[in-house]
Amino acid sequence: MTVYESELVVEKKEFAADGVLALTLRHPLGEELPAWEPGAHVDVVLGPDLERQYSLCGDPADRTAWRIAVLREPDGRGGSAYVHEQLGQGGKVRVRGPRNHFALRPAPRYRFVAGGIGITPILPMLAAAEAAGAEWSLLYGGRSRGSMAFCEELSGYGDRVTIAPQDETGLLDLASVLDDLPEGTLVYCCGPGPLLDAVEARCPAGALHVERFEPKVQETGADTEFEVELARSGRTLTVPADVSVLDAVRGAGVEVLFSCTEGTCGTCETDVLEGDPDHRDSVLSDEEREAGETMLICVSRCRGKRLVLDL
Incomplete structure (x- = not known):
């Protein structure tokens, strides 16, 4: 599958909250950008070995621009520092995508829960739920009101949105929105790992959809050696116990897109033609x-002795 990739221009760069920059990206020649749906993200290539994923948080109907928001992380790996300190208005940046592993499914009612910068994929979902005539509410938490992005934009929804800064109200009252969910309600949540874990503990099976910024802690068995057949390349590789499928494939000279190498971004998702994958990602x-x-x-392996991949 061909993935869109282009150099885009930073048309606008403005603070959406303390430590959060909103960037509006356009094609330098005014070309239309690919269509996307709420929950989608793009890969932003900030330099050699510096690539990050950001949720699209603008209007899906606007094919002329993409909006992302970037939280300044002092202890991060350099991506947010580059955006805040070096990527200026009028600057150019290479962008790939969009991809969507957090798509909004049709439902009569929704409960949205966001923590901090986790509001970004949720924001266009609210507009979509509103347009569909669904019943919905949002519980949005953060460290302080000043650190919570897009509060002014959210104010137009009235009392369906609850803004709950921790320094004013304490921890989010999840019971108030998640206990006794009416049948058919879907819950969408994005934010820090502890918030997602707490929401997961309260939601019935099948109701919850989450997007994680960090890998979910999982129990896995011992890593063992197995074979991978690359159907399109006509090659069979041995994947040692201490080597990932991604590294084995790349080591054999086969080009494949990848980014986070943690199982959170979905860039390296690959079709499985035969075999039983041992899923260790935080996406599917x-x-x-x-x-x-x-x-x-990048993280998943094989439960048996052999996999056949569409590579």
């Missing part, structure tokens, strides 16, 4: 894992 849903039709080759 339970249904997708059960189907076994794709896997994230």
